[in-house]
Amino acid sequence: MAEHTDLRHIMGVGIAITRGSAASLSFCYSILLLTMCRNFITKLKEFSIHQYIPLDANIQFHKIAACTGLFFSLLHTVGHIVNFYHVSTQPIENLKCLTNEIRFNSDYKPGISFWLFQTITGITGVLLFIIMCIIVVFAHPTIRKKAYKFFWFTHSLYVLLYALCLIHGLARLTGPPRFWMFFIGPGIIFTLDKVVSLRTRYIPLDVFETDLLPSDVIKIKFYRPPNLKYLSGQWVRLTCTAFKDREFHSFTLTSAPHENFLSCHIKAQEPHLEELLVKKRITEEQGKFSVDLKV
Structure with a gap:
């Protein structure tokens, strides 16, 4: 291959950084979906696999995978900036041999702004970076604690995030898109898990017993609805109607x-x-404590 058509010679070390980090973040982003498949995780607890995999630590693993994905996303961004810089400084003759997906006028030499804002890879990359920053900022424990609704809303942007990830590589600037290879399996499992969750219904229940345990832990017992069947370790979504009746956890x-x-x-x-x-501490001396829960 001639030197001017070799991506490694044109883009320098940026191509290695971009491709390596892309594979890593694709794996991390796909794993993130599996950590949120609560119904799937509950089903796995019926098998012996739970003896080898800490299924109850899915939230902690979700955070680890998210931080790892964030690191490789930043590295991927740096790699693309290096790539676009080298490409924007190439003679126009070399660019014509770089990719078949983009056509240039004979007298037009694109700069770095063209690659960032006028290509599929560039514009989707900018949008992905913005969405990623928004999700990370509002996922910080301090903000999540004080503004949970904003945390929940910004985390709902994951649908747009994954859609842009699938589109990001379609321009084939550095090679064919590969994100779908990592995404397709976890994506199908996550979608089926969401379908199962949509079948759930909410039931108002009265608390009949509470205990205040050490380390600010509250044990809450409430009446079991008739004909309710569940598995050991199954999760439920609760909201306290006395405070925030539409905020489920x-x-x-x-x-x-x-x-x-x-x-x-x-x-x-x-x-x-x-x-x-x-409220539990205040009413503990009175010998009564009643809070409606919606399941």
Whole structure:
């Protein structure tokens, strides 16, 4: 291959950084979907695989995968900037041999702004970087604690994030797109898991027993609805109607399937749980504590 058509010679070390980090972040982003498949994880607990994989640590692993993906995303961005700089400084004759996906006028020499804002790779990359920054900022524990609704809303941008990831490589500037290879399996599992979640329904339940345990942990027992069947370790989404009736949080049921009640052990880390803890402490001396929960 002639020197001017060799991507490594034209783009320098940026091509190695871009391709290597792209594969790594594609893997991390795909793993993120699996960590949020709660129904799938609950089903896996029926098999012996849970003895080898810490399925209950899915949230912690989600954070690790997200931070790793963030690192490789930043590295990927740096690689693209290096690539675009080298490409924008090439003679126009070399660019005509670089890719068949983009056509140039005979007297037009594109600069770095062209590659960033007038190509599929560039514009989707800019949008991906903005969305990624928004999600990361609002996922910070301090912001999440004080503005949970914004955390939930910005995390819902994941649909747009993955759509842009699939489009990002279509220009084939540095090679054929490969993100779909990592995404297709976890994407199908995640979609099916979401379909199962859509079948759930919400039931208002009354709390009949609470205990304040050490380390600000509240044990809550509430009546089990008739004909309700569930598995050990199954998760439910709860909201406290006394505070925020539309803000749901996921918790694992700590009661056994054969018991005639449902229970959860909840540590007061979020604002609405701290309010619940305060109410529990205030009313503890009165000998009564009643909060409606919607499941």
